[in-house]
Amino acid sequence: MSKKVSSSHSVPFWRDVRVLRVIGQVVFLVIIAAGIWWLLNNLRVNLRSCGLRISFNFLGNTAGFPISEGLRYDPTDVNGYAFWVGVVNTIRISLIGIALATIIGAIVGIARLSNNWLVKKLAGLYVEVVRNIPLLVQLFFWYFAVMLTALPMVKNSIGLPGSIYLTRRGVYLPWITPAESFGRWAWYIIGGLVVAIAVYVFRRIQLKRAERPGFPIIWAGTILILTLGAGWFLTSGNPLALTIPVLKRFNFEGGLWLSTSFTALLIGLSVYTGAFIAEIVRAGILAVSKGQTEAARAVGLKKLHVLRLVVLPQALRVIIPPLASQYLNLTKNSSLAILIGYYDLMNVGTTIFNQTGRAVEMILLIMASYLTMSLLTSLLMNYYNRRMKLVER
């Protein structure tokens, strides 16, 4: 009783920790706010002296500059749409780069743990070389030295098996394009997916109830493939057409064209990030102690089940968080595209700035775009981490 009285009455408020905390935070916030206000005020004064005002209206004006790849775009389109084309290009290079880097990283990471001495050393050499050379130097190497200098002109292009052509104007690949009957076939895709998912869920519940390991994905996959195959035969005419690049008088026609800057950026980013992913994969595999595998084998699990039920869940828990930050790094590093002429959001953004002189607005837009991407990734990551967290007893 007496204690309670003393704590609420005898301590003067200027020595009460609770009050001091609030005061400290208020002072801190006031200082920060004053700093920001000072900066913004400077901005206002400076902009007024140039006769400018912050406004995003310029996004509705005609862009007037060309963008050579990505979504369908015309110089008469507006700035806002041009920027969107850049955003889509960034997402495109990032997703493809992430896929490639993951493949490279997984292969090299496993190779570093191989019991073959030569393979192990080779993988180690790759990782050490790539990680210790600046990404920009590598990108310049791929773009200026390989794509624009080492590769031949279109008429002496290097042909790889499978109708792939490497030229100084870019890479040409065979590609699948939807034909006119694709619309009808699409119904089979949707139907097949719905059935496959239903079967997957049903099988999973069944297995869980029986407390048996299994691969419901195999069932679902088989059903999907069967539906798609049936649909292919039932639809009149092939729903997908294969186009192959053919050398015409001046250039290749047909197939898929990857521009030089896109190819250089893709190779550079995935080779660079692949080295980092390889180290993550290696650490993840090493993190699962050998006893786990042996114990799982001893309980009588098959090799595949050991991998899926024992090793992978534990390794992935170690691998996924740093992997996600590498994916994010790759996305952010794709902004170096501007230095080798790929039209990503940074490049389009600075071009719009050069055309309109809108510095503040463009920087806000560029940063907001990158922040959105990283925020989305980290939200996904947090969700995943919560699901995969070790259940402690």
Add this chain to the structure above:
Amino acid sequence: MDENQLAGYADKNQLPPPSERIPVIRWLKQNLFSSWFNAILTVVSTALIMTIVFGLLRWAMGARWEVIPANLKLLLVGTYPVEHLWRVWATVYLIAFLLGFSSGAHGGLMRRVSTVVALVSVVLAILPFPWGTRGWLFGTAIAAAVGFGLGYLGKGIRWCKRLEIVSWVLSFPISLIFLNGVGGILPVIKGRTTWGFMLNLIGAVVGIGLSFPVGVLLALGRRSKLPAIRLVCTAYIEIIRGVPLISLLFMASIMLQLLLPASVRPDLLIRAMMTITAFSAAYMAENVRGGLQAIPQGQYEAAYAVGLNRALTTILIILPQALRIVIPAIVGQFIALFMDTTLFGFIAILELLNITRSIMGNLEWRGTIFELYMFIGVVFWILCYSMSYVSRRIEKTLGVGER
């Protein structure tokens, strides 16, 4: 008791396991041809290595290597005036001397590093550089040796140790003043267009050095129990980490002057340094936070139990331990920052990579693109790899992850 000592004691008394001598054939069989799959892998990777090595060799034979020596000065120190080059050498001597001094006083890893520096400069001095350069290079080794001698003599003396720390801290501003010049005494040499590769080095050192205190404060702020402070620090860290460095540099080049009063117009290089510091601080904060998280709760409780308050606990108990843990991470960050300085070229700062572009633009050196990129790659690789090697050694001697 000192755990390190105990561990070392145990190590010394332990006999190494008997070495097993494996015949070559058996080694080959075990490591390269243990199964048919392994045999295929071996053959494929041998073919790959052969292709790369022979390709490189054939190219290296026909390459125009003369582009490197002809432009070496331009690459390393940019267009720094020749009559002032002694200022660059003086900075090199200062660093070599300090390295030698520390190695004399401490030994261990420091000694190895300074030995390598001295050896490299001697080896370089033997190469056919102009005589003046060779003299300067020999001087570097001598500076390191003199430093070593003095450090050895001063070993264990208290004020020597203090002097060492103070001179390391002061060496950086002194070098900068020396390179840049001060009004009236030494002519000012503008950094942005004339310093070459030194800009990359200085950019990284400034970035790490200045971002260190900021980063520590941010890390403490992010772990603070006061929501306002935590929120502001977290927001700063996450925003900076969420955007690419190049967008920040873009901002520095076109928007920073808009945020400052009209009377303040910092040079582009200063703005770039400010940017890289602000950028690096966010990453530094996350590294330091990692170290703070590794400190067990018991340390806090013990410190409170002996009567230390929060601030003193942090300064005297927690930070010294946490910072020791994060040294390797900071070295890693330094390497990353060093490589990131190549982005300075984006805002028209003539650093190493940007200079090569101007060399390639020169008609005389057309088509030397492979040689130049190879040179840059090798320079960066050697520096970064040796730094990461040193960092791994530090990690080992600190015993991170073993306690």
